[in-house]
Amino acid sequence: MIKCHLSKIMGEKKLKISDVSNETGINRGTITRLYHETAVRVEFEVLEQLCNYLGCGIEDLLEIQKTEE
Template identity: 40%
Template sequence: MIRCHLGRLMGERKMNIADVMRETGIKRTMLTLMYKDEVQRLDMDALDKLCRLFACEVKDLLEFDSSAPQKEAE
C-alpha cells in the first residue's frame, strides 16, 4: 500500500487545504483525498507541485508500506 503524508507535511508548516489549493492550483477534492490518505490515482503534475511547495522529495510525500494490505480499487 502507498501511504500519503500530505497531512503531516501540512501540519509541520501549519497549512490547511485552502492554503495548499491556493499555492498549487490543485483541486480541493484531490487534496482532501490525499490528506485523508484515500487517493487512488495521482497526477504527476500535482505531485511535482506539492514537492515544490513543500521543498521535499517524493519519498517525503509518499511511502510504500509492504506490511499494509493492498487497497482494492473501487
C-alpha cells in the same frame, strides 16, 4: 500499500488544505483525498507541484509500506 504523508507535512508547516489549493492551483478535492489517504490515483504533475510547494522530495511525501498477508 502506499502511505501519503501530506497531512503530517502540512501539520508541521501549519498549512490548511485551502492554503495549499489556492497557492498551487491544485483542485481542493485532490488535496483532500491525498490528505485523508483516500485517493486511488494521482497525476505526476500534482505530485511535482506539491513537492515543489512544500519543499520536499517525493520520498518524503509517499512511502511504500509492506502489508502483512
